[in-house]
Amino acid sequence: MTARASILLAHGSSDPHWLAPFEELLTTVKSHSSDIDTPVELAYMELAQPDLHTQAAKLVEQGIEHIDVLPLFFAAGRHLRRDVPKILEDIEQLWHQQGRTLTISLHAPIGMEPEVKEAISQVIARQLND
Amino acid sequence: MTARASILLAHGSSDPHWLAPFEELLTTVKSHSSDIDTPVELAYMELAQPDLHTQAAKLVEQGIEHIDVLPLFFAAGRHLRRDVPKILEDIEQLWHQQGRTLTISLHAPIGMEPEVKEAISQVIARQLND
Numbered sequence: 001m002t003a004r005a006s007i008l009l010a011h012g013s014s015d016p017h018w019l020a021p022f023e024e025l026l027t028t029v030k031s032h033s034s035d036i037d038t039p040v041e042l043a044y045m046e047l048a049q050p051d052l053h054t055q056a057a058k059l060v061e062q063g064i065e066h067i068d069v070l071p072l073f074f075a076a077g078r079h080l081r082r083d084v085p086k087i088l089e090d091i092e093q094l095w096h097q098q099g100r101t102l103t104i105s106l107h108a109p110i111g112m113e114p115e116v117k118e119a120i121s122q123v124i125a126r127q128l129n130d
Numbered sequence: 131m132t133a134r135a136s137i138l139l140a141h142g143s144s145d146p147h148w149l150a151p152f153e154e155l156l157t158t159v160k161s162h163s164s165d166i167d168t169p170v171e172l173a174y175m176e177l178a179q180p181d182l183h184t185q186a187a188k189l190v191e192q193g194i195e196h197i198d199v200l201p202l203f204f205a206a207g208r209h210l211r212r213d214v215p216k217i218l219e220d221i222e223q224l225w226h227q228q229g230r231t232l233t234i235s236l237h238a239p240i241g242m243e244p245e246v247k248e249a250i251s252q253v254i255a256r257q258l259n260d
Contacts, residue, residue: 006258010204018207021242028247029254038258070257072204072250074140077148107257110250112151117158119249120202120240124159127200127237128136128168 002103005039005064007055010072011079012044019048022072039064045084052084056091056104065101074111132233135169135194137185140202141209142174149178152202169194175214182214186221186234195231204241 008029010022026042039062043055050058052069059067069088071080088104095102110116138159140152156172169192173185180188182199189197199218201210218234225232240246 008254013207015207015211017211018205021205021247025247025250025254028251029258032251032255040258068257070254074202074204075148075151077143077145081145081147110253113249113253115249115253116246117151117155119243119245120155121158121162123240123243123245124138124155124200125162127198128159128170 002066003062003064004066004068005041005059005062006068006070007052007059008040008042008072009052009069009084010042010044012046012048012051014047019044025072045079045087052087053091053094056095056102060095060100060102065103067102067104069104069106071107071109073109076109076112080106080109132196133192133194134196134198135171135189135192136198136200137182137189138170138172138202139182139199139214140172140174142176142178142181144177149174155202175209175217182217183221183224186225186232190225190230190232195233197232197234199234199236201237201239203239206239206242210236210239 008026013019022042026040029040039059041055041059043050043052045052056067073080085106088106092102092104138156143149152172156170159170169189171185171189173180173182186197203210215236218236222232222234
């Protein structure tokens with residue numbers, strides 16, 4: 001069986017105030033998924049560390065052969081359709097050149113998931129009624 | 131009673147694929163809030179139109195005196211703590227100089243609302259179990 005792991009991917013920012021909620025989310029996810037034995041990490045696409053290269057390297061060193069990248073983005077624009085696939089391809093090639101097996105799957109942005117869309121609509125409806 | 135309206139504020143992108151889900155969200159919100167008689171518009175902070183100046187002008191022309199700006203952002207970084215407040219202050223001053231009453235309130239980012247955080251955590255937990 002292929003050893004798998006996931007990376008939560010956020011855009012990144014030079015402002016630590018922006019990063020903090022993503023770090024809290026990782027903590028929440030880890031605490032809710034104690035029955036899941038696949039590692040979960042957080043990476044930033046740009047402007048902050050750790051980046052995708054760093055987190056992928058950490059997971060490969062742990063023996064991981066398949067990484068699911070879950071983008072914490074509202075929608076898929078230039079970043080998720082072009083920049084991130086390029087980074088992931090570079091990472092795969094880098095490890096293949098070192099003789100390691102690594103497949104990375106890029107998932108749909110979290111903002112496009114029905115539950116998240118529904119929660120956003122409901123919060124807006126409530127704010128409009130306030 | 132002060133005439134109020136709301137603006138959903140997204141970051142913006144030069145990629146129309148990124149913008150589409152926000153336009154769908156506005157449609158959903160409008161269809162769900164037919165019992166609410168306050169106007170709701172969508173604006174982008176940068177890289178796309180309509181921007182905040184355009185949407186605020188449209189609302190002021192309709193007699194609106196208070197605008198609630200609801201940011202469709204995951205977290206408050208440099209943009210929501212510095213850039214957007216500056217734009218909103220400029221808009222208020224512009225209209226005050228023309229003798230119009232206008233107050234703009236900037237709300238917390240939607241991604242910080244408990245329902246949205248919970249939905250995000252649940253979707254991630256489900257994806258980790260797949």
